[in-house]
Amino acid sequence: MDYIHVKDMEFYGYHGVLAAETAIGQRFRVSITLAVDLHQAGETDELEYTVNYAEVYMICKEIVEGEPYKLIEAVAEQIATRILATYEGRVKGLRVEMIKPDPPIPGHYREVSVELTRGEFQ
Structure with missing residues (x-):
């Protein structure tokens, strides 16, 4: 299996359980x-045989900067569902990591995140 990685896309959204998260x-x-x-994309050098990662970025942007959800699990699920539907048959599986770098919880940590995997992965 081959993989395309789009890493550390950053967005501003209003997701969270606390009122401050959805307001600020x-x-x-x-x-x-x-x-x-x-394989075919590598042989032909044609975009039609791969996944346009600019479009993947825009899907993520629309969802993260769009409708607020309470849970980052729900945001990640929406991203996975949309990408799989958009590239049905081409994307065999995907992994989505949704990272909340500054959650409003006390303590010292770098970030919190959820990761979900859908479809085929080796």
Whole structure:
């Protein structure tokens, strides 16, 4: 299996359980790994045989900067669902990591994140 990685995309959204999160908003980072057969794209040098990662970026941007969700799990699920539907048959599987670098919880840590995997991965 071949993979396309789009790492550390950064967006500003209004997701969270606390009122302050939905009022003020915060930064979110998203990393995506797509399982795709890239053999034909490599041989032909044609975009039609791969996944346009500029479009993947825009899907992530629309979802993260769009409708607020309480849970980052829900945001990650929306991203996975949309990418799989958009590239049905081409994307065999994907991994979405949704990162909340500054959650409003006390303590010292770098970030919190969820990671979900859908479809085929080796």
